[in-house]
Amino acid sequence: MPNRSVLPGLKSARYQEILTDPSYAGQFVLMTNPHIGNTGVNSGDEESIKCFLGGLIIRNLSICTSNWRCTETLDEYLRKRNIMGIYDVDTRAITRRLREDGSLIGVLSTDQSLKDEELLEMAKNWKIVGVDLISDVTCDAPYEWVDKTGSGWEFNDNQSSETFHVVVYDFGVKHNILRRLASYGCKITVVPASWPASDVLNLKPDGVLFSNGPGDPAAVPYAVKTVQEIVGKVPVFGICMGHQLIGQALGGKTFKMKFGHHGGNHPVRDNRTGRVDISAQNHNYAVDPESLPEGVQVTHINLNDQSCAGLVFPKMKLMSLQYHPESSPGPHDSDLAFGEFVELMKNNRL
Ligand SMILES: NC(=O)CC[C@H](N)C(=O)O
Numbered sequence: 001m002p003n004r005s006v007l008p009g010l011k012s013a014r015y016q017e018i019l020t021d022p023s024y025a026g027q028f029v030l031m032t033n034p035h036i037g038n039t040g041v042n043s044g045d046e047e048s049i050k051c052f053l054g055g056l057i058i059r060n061l062s063i064c065t066s067n068w069r070c071t072e073t074l075d076e077y078l079r080k081r082n083i084m085g086i087y088d089v090d091t092r093a094i095t096r097r098l099r100e101d102g103s104l105i106g107v108l109s110t111d112q113s114l115k116d117e118e119l120l121e122m123a124k125n126w127k128i129v130g131v132d133l134i135s136d137v138t139c140d141a142p143y144e145w146v147d148k149t150g151s152g153w154e155f156n157d158n159q160s161s162e163t164f165h166v167v168v169y170d171f172g173v174k175h176n177i178l179r180r181l182a183s184y185g186c187k188i189t190v191v192p193a194s195w196p197a198s199d200v201l202n203l204k205p206d207g208v209l210f211s212n213g214p215g216d217p218a219a220v221p222y223a224v225k226t227v228q229e230i231v232g233k234v235p236v237f238g239i240c241m242g243h244q245l246i247g248q249a250l251g252g253k254t255f256k257m258k259f260g261h262h263g264g265n266h267p268v269r270d271n272r273t274g275r276v277d278i279s280a281q282n283h284n285y286a287v288d289p290e291s292l293p294e295g296v297q298v299t300h301i302n303l304n305d306q307s308c309a310g311l312v313f314p315k316m317k318l319m320s321l322q323y324h325p326e327s328s329p330g331p332h333d334s335d336l337a338f339g340e341f342v343e344l345m346k347n348n349r350l
Pocket residue numbers: 023211212213214215216217239240241242244282283284285286
Protein backbone atom coordinates (compact mmCIF):
# COMPACT_ATOMS: atom_id res chain seq x y z
CA MET A 1 0.00 0.00 0.00
CA PRO A 2 1.49 3.37 -0.92
CA ASN A 3 1.56 5.89 1.86
CA ARG A 4 1.19 9.61 1.30
CA SER A 5 2.30 12.16 3.83
CA VAL A 6 3.95 15.54 4.37
CA LEU A 7 7.66 15.83 4.97
CA PRO A 8 8.52 18.21 7.77
CA GLY A 9 12.35 18.38 8.00
CA LEU A 10 13.56 17.47 11.48
CA LYS A 11 16.73 18.26 13.38
CA SER A 12 18.37 15.27 15.00
CA ALA A 13 16.58 14.08 18.13
CA ARG A 14 15.67 10.87 19.95
CA TYR A 15 13.82 8.87 17.34
CA GLN A 16 11.64 6.57 19.43
CA GLU A 17 9.72 9.38 21.13
CA ILE A 18 9.22 10.95 17.70
CA LEU A 19 7.95 7.69 16.22
CA THR A 20 5.32 7.45 18.96
CA ASP A 21 4.34 11.15 19.17
CA PRO A 22 0.74 11.12 17.82
CA SER A 23 1.24 14.72 16.59
CA TYR A 24 3.21 13.19 13.67
CA ALA A 25 0.17 11.32 12.34
CA GLY A 26 -0.14 11.79 8.59
CA GLN A 27 3.47 12.91 8.22
CA PHE A 28 6.81 11.47 7.19
CA VAL A 29 9.70 12.39 9.42
CA LEU A 30 13.07 13.01 7.80
CA MET A 31 16.02 12.87 10.21
CA THR A 32 18.91 15.20 9.46
CA ASN A 33 21.17 13.21 11.80
CA PRO A 34 22.81 10.77 9.37
CA HIS A 35 23.09 7.78 11.71
CA ILE A 36 19.90 6.42 13.27
CA GLY A 37 19.09 3.21 15.14
CA ASN A 38 22.24 2.72 17.20
CA THR A 39 20.41 2.85 20.56
CA GLY A 40 17.61 0.55 19.38
CA VAL A 41 14.17 0.81 20.95
CA ASN A 42 12.90 0.09 24.47
CA SER A 43 9.45 -0.18 26.03
CA GLY A 44 10.03 2.68 28.52
CA ASP A 45 10.41 5.41 25.90
CA GLU A 46 7.05 5.07 24.16
CA GLU A 47 5.05 8.31 23.96
CA SER A 48 1.78 6.60 23.02
CA ILE A 49 0.44 3.10 22.47
CA LYS A 50 1.13 3.12 18.73
CA CYS A 51 3.22 4.69 15.99
CA PHE A 52 1.01 7.05 14.03
CA LEU A 53 3.50 8.67 11.68
CA GLY A 54 3.42 7.95 7.94
CA GLY A 55 7.04 6.83 7.70
CA LEU A 56 10.65 7.44 8.68
CA ILE A 57 13.32 8.64 6.25
CA ILE A 58 16.98 8.34 7.19
CA ARG A 59 20.48 8.33 5.73
CA ASN A 60 22.10 5.36 7.52
CA LEU A 61 20.46 2.64 9.55
CA SER A 62 22.91 1.51 12.21
CA ILE A 63 23.97 -2.10 11.64
CA CYS A 64 24.22 -2.73 15.37
CA THR A 65 22.56 -1.53 18.56
CA SER A 66 24.40 -0.66 21.72
CA ASN A 67 22.40 0.53 24.70
CA TRP A 68 21.63 -1.11 28.07
CA ARG A 69 17.91 -0.35 27.73
CA CYS A 70 17.55 -1.69 24.18
CA THR A 71 15.05 -4.52 23.75
CA GLU A 72 14.60 -4.41 19.97
CA THR A 73 16.24 -2.95 16.87
CA LEU A 74 14.58 -0.02 15.09
CA ASP A 75 14.12 -2.16 12.00
CA GLU A 76 12.28 -4.95 13.92
CA TYR A 77 10.18 -2.38 15.74
CA LEU A 78 8.97 -0.64 12.55
CA ARG A 79 8.31 -3.93 10.76
CA LYS A 80 6.13 -5.21 13.62
CA ARG A 81 4.07 -2.02 13.52
CA ASN A 82 3.86 -1.96 9.74
CA ILE A 83 5.41 1.52 9.59
CA MET A 84 7.38 2.38 6.49
CA GLY A 85 11.01 3.25 6.89
CA ILE A 86 13.51 4.05 4.18
CA TYR A 87 17.28 4.42 4.45
CA ASP A 88 20.20 5.13 2.09
CA VAL A 89 18.41 8.30 1.07
CA ASP A 90 20.30 11.56 0.48
CA THR A 91 18.66 13.30 3.42
CA ARG A 92 20.91 16.39 3.04
CA ALA A 93 19.53 17.01 -0.45
CA ILE A 94 15.93 16.62 0.71
CA THR A 95 16.59 18.85 3.72
CA ARG A 96 17.95 21.60 1.46
CA ARG A 97 14.89 21.31 -0.73
CA LEU A 98 12.60 21.50 2.32
CA ARG A 99 14.50 24.54 3.58
CA GLU A 100 13.67 26.33 0.38
CA ASP A 101 10.15 25.15 -0.31
CA GLY A 102 8.82 24.40 3.18
CA SER A 103 6.99 21.15 4.01
CA LEU A 104 6.18 19.09 0.93
CA ILE A 105 3.86 16.26 0.11
CA GLY A 106 5.69 12.95 -0.42
CA VAL A 107 4.80 9.42 -1.47
CA LEU A 108 6.53 6.24 -0.34
CA SER A 109 5.50 2.98 -1.98
CA THR A 110 6.62 -0.63 -2.07
CA ASP A 111 4.35 -1.33 -5.04
CA GLN A 112 6.75 -1.52 -7.99
CA SER A 113 3.94 -1.73 -10.53
CA LEU A 114 3.08 1.95 -9.93
CA LYS A 115 4.55 4.38 -12.47
CA ASP A 116 6.24 7.63 -11.37
CA GLU A 117 3.37 9.63 -12.91
CA GLU A 118 0.84 7.68 -10.85
CA LEU A 119 2.79 8.32 -7.67
CA LEU A 120 3.05 12.01 -8.53
CA GLU A 121 -0.69 12.12 -9.10
CA MET A 122 -1.27 10.57 -5.67
CA ALA A 123 0.97 13.17 -4.05
CA LYS A 124 -0.89 15.99 -5.81
CA ASN A 125 -4.27 14.73 -4.66
CA TRP A 126 -3.32 14.33 -1.01
CA LYS A 127 -4.25 17.01 1.52
CA ILE A 128 -3.36 17.72 5.13
CA VAL A 129 -5.00 21.16 5.40
CA GLY A 130 -8.62 20.84 6.50
CA VAL A 131 -8.33 17.17 7.54
CA ASP A 132 -9.33 15.93 11.02
CA LEU A 133 -6.39 13.74 12.10
CA ILE A 134 -7.31 13.85 15.79
CA SER A 135 -10.15 11.35 15.59
CA ASP A 136 -7.63 8.66 14.45
CA VAL A 137 -5.31 9.13 17.42
CA THR A 138 -7.50 9.96 20.42
CA CYS A 139 -8.38 7.31 23.05
CA ASP A 140 -11.69 5.39 22.79
CA ALA A 141 -12.84 5.87 26.37
CA PRO A 142 -11.82 7.86 29.47
CA TYR A 143 -9.09 6.45 31.71
CA GLU A 144 -7.08 7.37 34.79
CA TRP A 145 -3.32 7.96 34.50
CA VAL A 146 -1.07 7.42 37.53
CA ASP A 147 2.54 6.92 36.36
CA LYS A 148 5.00 9.62 37.34
CA THR A 149 8.42 10.21 35.85
CA GLY A 150 10.54 7.30 37.16
CA SER A 151 12.61 8.18 40.25
CA GLY A 152 15.86 7.57 38.38
CA TRP A 153 14.91 10.20 35.80
CA GLU A 154 13.22 12.85 37.99
CA PHE A 155 15.01 16.21 37.91
CA ASN A 156 12.61 18.56 39.71
CA ASP A 157 12.04 18.39 43.44
CA ASN A 158 9.85 21.52 43.69
CA GLN A 159 6.61 19.66 43.47
CA SER A 160 3.30 20.58 45.05
CA SER A 161 2.16 18.82 48.22
CA GLU A 162 -1.50 19.42 47.30
CA THR A 163 -3.30 17.18 44.81
CA PHE A 164 -5.13 18.69 41.84
CA HIS A 165 -7.56 16.85 39.63
CA VAL A 166 -6.75 17.57 35.98
CA VAL A 167 -8.89 16.37 33.08
CA VAL A 168 -6.77 15.96 29.97
CA TYR A 169 -8.43 16.17 26.55
CA ASP A 170 -6.61 13.59 24.43
CA PHE A 171 -6.11 15.11 21.00
CA GLY A 172 -3.09 12.79 20.63
CA VAL A 173 -1.51 13.26 24.04
CA LYS A 174 2.12 12.33 24.65
CA HIS A 175 2.59 10.18 27.73
CA ASN A 176 5.28 12.45 29.08
CA ILE A 177 2.72 15.25 29.50
CA LEU A 178 0.76 12.86 31.73
CA ARG A 179 3.90 11.72 33.59
CA ARG A 180 4.98 15.30 34.27
CA LEU A 181 1.50 16.25 35.53
CA ALA A 182 1.51 13.18 37.80
CA SER A 183 5.00 14.10 39.06
CA TYR A 184 3.69 17.58 39.93
CA GLY A 185 1.09 15.92 42.16
CA CYS A 186 -1.92 15.84 39.82
CA LYS A 187 -4.63 13.20 39.74
CA ILE A 188 -5.33 12.70 36.05
CA THR A 189 -8.39 11.69 34.05
CA VAL A 190 -7.84 11.44 30.29
CA VAL A 191 -10.91 11.83 28.05
CA PRO A 192 -11.42 11.33 24.29
CA ALA A 193 -11.38 14.36 22.00
CA SER A 194 -15.14 14.25 21.48
CA TRP A 195 -16.02 14.01 25.19
CA PRO A 196 -18.73 16.59 26.06
CA ALA A 197 -17.52 19.65 27.96
CA SER A 198 -20.52 19.39 30.30
CA ASP A 199 -19.43 15.89 31.41
CA VAL A 200 -15.93 17.19 32.09
CA LEU A 201 -17.22 20.18 34.09
CA ASN A 202 -19.48 17.82 36.08
CA LEU A 203 -16.32 16.10 37.35
CA LYS A 204 -15.47 19.46 38.98
CA PRO A 205 -11.80 19.31 37.94
CA ASP A 206 -9.25 21.75 39.32
CA GLY A 207 -8.02 22.27 35.78
CA VAL A 208 -8.31 21.06 32.19
CA LEU A 209 -5.37 20.43 29.87
CA PHE A 210 -5.88 20.49 26.10
CA SER A 211 -3.17 18.26 24.67
CA ASN A 212 -0.94 18.24 21.64
CA GLY A 213 -2.30 16.56 18.51
CA PRO A 214 -1.84 16.23 14.75
CA GLY A 215 -3.07 18.32 11.86
CA ASP A 216 -5.01 21.46 11.18
CA PRO A 217 -6.71 23.10 14.20
CA ALA A 218 -9.24 24.71 11.86
CA ALA A 219 -10.40 21.24 10.73
CA VAL A 220 -11.77 20.23 14.14
CA PRO A 221 -14.60 22.68 14.97
CA TYR A 222 -16.02 20.22 17.53
CA ALA A 223 -12.80 20.52 19.56
CA VAL A 224 -12.82 24.33 19.30
CA LYS A 225 -16.41 24.34 20.58
CA THR A 226 -15.42 22.12 23.54
CA VAL A 227 -12.56 24.47 24.41
CA GLN A 228 -14.96 27.44 24.19
CA GLU A 229 -17.35 25.74 26.61
CA ILE A 230 -14.61 25.13 29.17
CA VAL A 231 -12.45 28.27 28.99
CA GLY A 232 -13.32 30.72 31.76
CA LYS A 233 -14.95 28.06 33.96
CA VAL A 234 -11.80 26.34 35.30
CA PRO A 235 -8.05 26.99 34.85
CA VAL A 236 -6.85 25.62 31.52
CA PHE A 237 -3.48 24.80 29.94
CA GLY A 238 -3.09 24.23 26.18
CA ILE A 239 -0.06 22.51 24.71
CA CYS A 240 0.70 22.78 20.97
CA MET A 241 -2.58 21.68 19.29
CA GLY A 242 -4.25 22.64 22.60
CA HIS A 243 -2.72 26.12 22.31
CA GLN A 244 -3.96 26.45 18.72
CA LEU A 245 -7.47 25.32 19.67
CA ILE A 246 -7.49 27.90 22.47
CA GLY A 247 -6.44 30.54 19.92
CA GLN A 248 -9.38 29.58 17.72
CA ALA A 249 -11.79 29.32 20.67
CA LEU A 250 -10.94 32.90 21.66
CA GLY A 251 -11.89 34.05 18.18
CA GLY A 252 -8.32 34.16 16.84
CA LYS A 253 -6.93 32.72 13.62
CA THR A 254 -4.44 29.92 13.00
CA PHE A 255 -2.41 29.52 9.81
CA LYS A 256 -0.10 26.95 8.21
CA MET A 257 3.54 27.94 8.52
CA LYS A 258 5.92 27.56 5.60
CA PHE A 259 8.42 25.38 7.49
CA GLY A 260 6.85 24.59 10.81
CA HIS A 261 9.07 24.06 13.84
CA HIS A 262 10.55 20.64 14.55
CA GLY A 263 13.33 19.40 16.78
CA GLY A 264 14.79 19.99 20.20
CA ASN A 265 16.70 23.27 19.87
CA HIS A 266 14.26 26.17 19.44
CA PRO A 267 15.02 29.24 21.58
CA VAL A 268 11.90 30.70 23.17
CA ARG A 269 11.77 33.91 25.23
CA ASP A 270 9.37 34.40 28.10
CA ASN A 271 8.53 38.10 27.65
CA ARG A 272 7.52 38.42 31.30
CA THR A 273 10.97 37.60 32.65
CA GLY A 274 13.32 37.78 29.65
CA ARG A 275 14.31 34.17 30.35
CA VAL A 276 15.20 32.14 27.25
CA ASP A 277 14.49 28.41 27.19
CA ILE A 278 15.73 25.95 24.60
CA SER A 279 12.58 24.05 23.71
CA ALA A 280 11.35 20.95 21.91
CA GLN A 281 8.91 21.79 19.11
CA ASN A 282 6.77 19.99 16.58
CA HIS A 283 4.13 22.01 14.80
CA ASN A 284 3.16 23.15 11.31
CA TYR A 285 0.43 25.61 12.31
CA ALA A 286 0.58 28.71 14.49
CA VAL A 287 -1.73 31.25 16.12
CA ASP A 288 -1.80 34.75 14.63
CA PRO A 289 -1.44 36.92 17.77
CA GLU A 290 -2.90 39.98 15.98
CA SER A 291 -6.20 38.14 15.66
CA LEU A 292 -6.62 37.56 19.42
CA PRO A 293 -9.03 39.63 21.53
CA GLU A 294 -7.98 42.29 24.03
CA GLY A 295 -6.71 40.98 27.33
CA VAL A 296 -4.81 38.04 25.82
CA GLN A 297 -1.07 38.45 26.39
CA VAL A 298 1.61 36.90 24.23
CA THR A 299 3.97 35.54 26.90
CA HIS A 300 6.40 33.58 24.72
CA ILE A 301 8.12 34.29 21.40
CA ASN A 302 10.04 31.85 19.22
CA LEU A 303 13.33 33.70 18.72
CA ASN A 304 14.05 32.03 15.37
CA ASP A 305 11.14 33.70 13.61
CA GLN A 306 9.40 35.83 16.27
CA SER A 307 6.23 33.74 16.04
CA CYS A 308 3.84 33.41 18.96
CA ALA A 309 4.95 30.58 21.29
CA GLY A 310 2.74 31.12 24.34
CA LEU A 311 -0.26 32.98 25.72
CA VAL A 312 -1.97 33.83 28.97
CA PHE A 313 -5.40 35.33 29.50
CA PRO A 314 -5.51 36.07 33.23
CA LYS A 315 -9.25 36.89 33.27
CA MET A 316 -9.95 33.39 31.91
CA LYS A 317 -7.27 31.62 34.05
CA LEU A 318 -5.76 30.39 30.84
CA MET A 319 -2.22 29.58 29.76
CA SER A 320 -0.92 27.90 26.62
CA LEU A 321 2.34 27.02 24.90
CA GLN A 322 2.97 26.31 21.23
CA TYR A 323 5.82 23.95 22.06
CA HIS A 324 6.43 20.90 24.26
CA PRO A 325 7.32 21.64 27.91
CA GLU A 326 7.28 17.88 28.59
CA SER A 327 10.06 17.47 25.98
CA SER A 328 10.72 13.75 25.50
CA PRO A 329 12.82 14.15 23.55
CA GLY A 330 14.41 17.52 24.23
CA PRO A 331 15.77 19.79 26.94
CA HIS A 332 13.92 20.17 30.26
CA ASP A 333 14.13 23.99 30.38
CA SER A 334 10.37 24.54 30.05
CA ASP A 335 9.25 21.97 32.61
CA LEU A 336 8.40 24.84 34.98
CA ALA A 337 5.30 25.47 32.86
CA PHE A 338 3.67 22.52 34.66
CA GLY A 339 4.46 24.27 37.95
CA GLU A 340 2.83 27.43 36.57
CA PHE A 341 -0.32 25.44 35.77
CA VAL A 342 -0.34 23.99 39.30
CA GLU A 343 -0.05 27.58 40.67
CA LEU A 344 -2.97 28.65 38.48
CA MET A 345 -5.08 25.83 39.94
CA LYS A 346 -3.88 26.58 43.49
CA ASN A 347 -4.76 30.28 43.22
CA ASN A 348 -8.17 29.38 41.85
CA ARG A 349 -8.86 27.32 44.99
CA LEU A 350 -8.06 30.19 47.38
N1 LIG B 1 2.57 18.88 18.40
C1 LIG B 1 1.37 19.28 18.10
O1 LIG B 1 0.43 19.34 18.89
C2 LIG B 1 1.12 19.64 16.66
C3 LIG B 1 0.18 20.82 16.55
C4 LIG B 1 -0.49 21.00 15.21
N2 LIG B 1 -1.31 19.94 14.93
C5 LIG B 1 0.50 21.37 14.15
O2 LIG B 1 1.04 20.54 13.41
O3 LIG B 1 0.76 22.53 14.07
